[in-house]
Amino acid sequence: MRLFLAPVILAPVILMAIGLATGAAAASFDCGKARAPDEKAICADRRLNDMDVEMAVRLDVAKHLVAMGQRGALMDDQSSWLQARHSCRSDKACLIRHYHDRMLEIRGVLERIYRKGPY
Secondary structure: OHHHHHHHHHHHHHHHHHHHOEOOEOOOOOHHHOOOHHHHHHHHOHHHHHHHHHHHHHHHHHHHHOOHHHHHHHHHHHHHHHHHHHHOOOOHHHHHHHHHHHHHHHHHHHHHHHHHOOO
């Protein structure tokens, strides 16, 4: 029952954030200030923009639910991931792959939290 309730509660928040995203703004950075090729590609593509929003929302939720020591590791992983994303430059397939992999990692963190409860 716990595994079912947490994703159901989280889903509307994620969907709302994705729905609010526009081509002018991505969740994790200001598209008006985008200079790097990966950032420009994300701002120019709705699918990548939506992936950025979803990843940023899930990461924000995870940051607030994990223990202090895990938060540091989560953010270190995020920094490493951002460097890897940056290496994609404007390669859309590469960016999609990196977002997909990162969201799987963050979903895994959230699933471990959901299993512990209490809810």
